[in-house]
Amino acid sequence: MEYATQKLAEEKVFKDPVHRYIHVQDQLIWDLIATKEFQRLRRIKQLGTTYLVFHGAEHSRFSHSLGVYEIVRRMVDDVFVNRPEWDKSERLVALCAGLLHDLGHGPFSHAFEHVFDLDHEQFTRRIILGNTEVNEVLSRVSDQFPQKVSEVIAKTYPNKQVVSLISSQIDADRMDYLQRDAYFTGVSYGHFDMERILRVMRPQPDQIVIKSTGMHAIEDYIMSRYQMYWQVYFHPVSRSAEVILKKTLERAKFLYKDGYDFKISIDHFTSFFEGNVKLADYIALDESIIMAYFQFWTKEEDAILRDLSTRFLNRKLFKFTDVDPAKDWEKLVQLEKLFDEAGLDPNYYLVMDSSSDLPYDFYRPGEEGERVPIYLQLPNKDLSELSRSSDIVDAISGKRRTDHKLYYPKDLLDVNNPIHERIIAILDA
Known part of the structure; x- marks a missing residue:
């Protein structure tokens, strides 16, 4: 029997709080889950630092990846099966891409990427195509199969229908993380009727569309997101x-480049600090190792590194105030000077952070980062872009919301210190 079609002697299941059961029937999927690169995802939190706010948010990239796989499996094995618009030969590449789509996430994910200028999708592809256990398993299907899976994740795969299952404005990735993150944070916002959405999904050439009768379930999904x-x-x-996490790592990187003598060897970070990250070093790093180094750094001679790592470990976080960079730039310049005078390095103790999201976008041809819109299939089989049929979606389409906050250590500011008093007055204003 060819490896691509080989089934397990008995179906394996993972008990899951979101999907109840995750079903594995293919030997290939079972073998991928057992690889060390995939098992590493157990040691990467899905929501990074969010556990410091929502204490239940301790779930991992491992559980999310299994969830995405299960949603894709339901799509291709239950919803699309026997539909002429779906090419069943794409089943295996879709399942593998769903399972492995987050393989390259580093510890604390996006914060870690920002400090070291890394791209987790690039590392996902490097793991899939490199000298790894994952590559060895995928190559059992064919020599070309790892490249196919990599192309789906890179969104360059010729069949855009398969890509849209993993990466679109309504895909298996989003449908899992919204529900999973809502469950583990204890909030109600992320819940929507996934069963209904799966029932009304229809494969079409190069895309997946939604029956118009399912429009309200899609509205609910978008508002949940x-x-x-x-x-x-x-x-x-x-x-x-x-x-604080980013600034701790930035301080350690600065000290390394400045020739600082760390008390404990920083071998795990060397290639990251030097900007030449080896794949083996990337795979070897997880959140348990980061936390161990933070523990070590609480004993360092450098006051800034010692303070920041202690703050992160013990949740002594910075306070914040809303800021408008366009209107408040003079105050920001003044604050930087005052922090410097007060002996508080503004590079580490006065930090502006911005968040931005576009909840739904219509088609903008030629734009960078172009998003394929969600299409409704009307009773006459014509397609209608979602925002043209939904007043709710139309109200938020193409509208980017951005929020800026200024973070600072309020506990270090003393009202009896004249410079600190001026800082507090500006921040309070």
Whole structure:
């Protein structure tokens, strides 16, 4: 029997709080889950620093990746099966892309990427195509199969229908993380009727469309996503923790380049600090190692590194105030000077952080980062872009919301210090 069609002697299941059960029947999927690169995702939190705000948010990229796989499996095995518009030969590449789409996430994900100028999707492709256990398993299907999976994740795969299952404005990735993150944070915003959405999905050439009778379920999904971003993902306290995390790593990087003598060897970070990240070093780094180094750094001689790492470990976070960079730039310049005079390095203790989201976008041909819109299939089989049929979606289409906050250590400001008093007056104003 060819490896691509080989089934397990008995179906395996993972008990899951979101999907109840995750079903694995293919030997290939079972073998991919067992690879060390995929098991590493157990040691990467799905929501980064959010656990410092919503204490239940300890779930991992591993559980999310299994969830995405399960949604894709339901699409291709239940919803699309026997439909002439779906090419069943694409089944396996779709399942693998769903399972492996987050393989390249680093510890604390986006904050980590920002500090070291990395791209998790690029590392996902490097793991899939490199000298790894994942590549070895995928190559059992064919020599070309790892490249096919990589192309789906890179959104360059010729069949855009397969790409849209993993990456579009309504895809398996979003449908899992919204529900999973809502469950583990304990909020109600991320819940929507996924069963209904799956029932009304229809494969079409190069895309997936939604029967018009399912429009209200799609509206609910889009509003759930909007609420989750502003109530959970962009929560200002979580962003404060992320700011301190980034500044701790930036300080360590600065000290390394400045020739600082760390008490504990920083071998895990060397290639990151030097900007030449080896794949083996990337795979070897996870959040448990980052936290161990933060523990070490609380004993360092450098006061800034010691303070920042202690703050992160013990949740002594920065306070924040709303700011408008366009209107408040003179105050920001003044604050930087005052922080400098007060002996508080503004590079680490006065940080502006911005969050921005576009909840739904219509078609903008030729634009960078172009988003394929959601199409409704009308009773006569014509297609209508969602915002043309939905007043709710039309109200938020193409409207980007941005929020700027200024973070600072309020606990270090003393009202009896004249310089600190001036800083407090500006911040309070």
